[in-house]
C-alpha cells in the first residue's frame with residue numbers, strides 16, 4: 001500500500017491533493033458531490049478584512065485550454081468566514097488553509113491574528129492577485145514589499161505561513177528568496193498569468209476589467225518550470241499548482257519539486273477532478289514501485 005501522506009511545513013496532509021483558493025469557494029457546493037475529507041487540504045476563497053463584491057461582470061472568459069478570470073476577490077470578509085464558514089468546514093476531516101489579501105501589511109497582520117485564533121491549520125498569504133487595484137500584484141512583484149508582508153504575517157500568525165507567488169515577474173526566484181529570507185514556512189505557486197481577450201465584432205475586451213488571470217491546462221508548463229526553478233533556489237516546501245487536470249500532471253509538478261499539488265480550474269469541467277487526480281497520482285506512483293508518494297518530490301532528472 002502506497003503511503004499518500006505529505007508534510008507541508010509541519011502540516012500533515014493525508015494525501016498531496018489540495019483545492020486552491022477561489023476555485024472551490026468554501027466547499028459547500030462541491031461537498032454535495034464528494035466527501036471533503038477525501039482531500040489533503042482545502043484552501044478557501046481569498047479573504048479580505050471587509051466583505052467585497054468583486055469586479056463587474058463579465059468576469060470569466062473561456063480560452064483554448066483554460067479560462068481568464070477577473071473575479072476580484074469577492075468574499076464575505078474574514079469575520080463572516082470565521083463565524084459562518086469555518087465551523088462548517090471543521091465538520092470534515094481535512095486541513096483548512098485560509099488565503100488572505102490585504103491592501104497594507106497591517107491588514108495582513110490583523111487577518112493572521114484572527115485566523116490563527118480561529119484555528120485554521122495554515123495561512124496562505126496572497127501577494128499575487130492580478131485582479132485588484134490596490135495591493136495585490138504590487139506586493140508580489142517587488143521583493144522588498146513581498147518580504148515586508150511576509151515578515152508582518154509571520155509576526156502575527158501562530159500557524160505556518162505559506163506565501164503565494166505571482167508568475168507575472170521576470171525572475172520568480174528573486175521573490176521566492178526575498179520571502180524565504182523574511183521567514184515564510186512554505187511557498188505556493190503559481191497564481192494566474194495576466195492575459196486579455198477581445199471580441200472582434202464589438203472590439204471590446206471580453207472581461208469588464210479588460211484584463212484577467214489565465215488558469216487551466218494552458219498554464220501547466222509555466223507552473224512546472226517555475227516550481228522547478230523555485231525548488232532549486234530555496235529550501236522551503238512548495239504547494240504547486242497551475243493547470244493540473246490529471247494524475248500525471250500532478251506528478252510532473254511533484255517531480256519539479258512540489259510537496260503537494262492543487263487542482264483548481266479542472267474542477268469547473270469535472271467536479272470530481274481533485275479526487276480523480278488523487279487516485280490517478282497514487283496509481284502512477286504504485287506502478288512506479290514507490291512506497292511513498294512523497295518520493296516523487298524533486299525527483300526530476302534534468303539534462304546537463
Ligand SMILES: Cc1cc2nc3c(=O)[nH]c(=O)nc-3n(C[C@H](O)[C@H](O)[C@H](O)COP(=O)(O)O)c2cc1C
Nearest residue numbers: 020021022046069126190191215216242243264265
Ligand atoms: C475563478 C478563480 C478565482 C481565483 N481566486 C483566487 C483567490 O481568491 N486567491 C488566490 O490566491 N488565488 C485565486 N485564484 C488562483 C488559483 O488559486 C490558482 O492559483 C490558479 O487558478 C492556477 O491553478 P489552476 O490552473 O489549477 O486553476 C483563482 C483562480 C480562479 C480560476
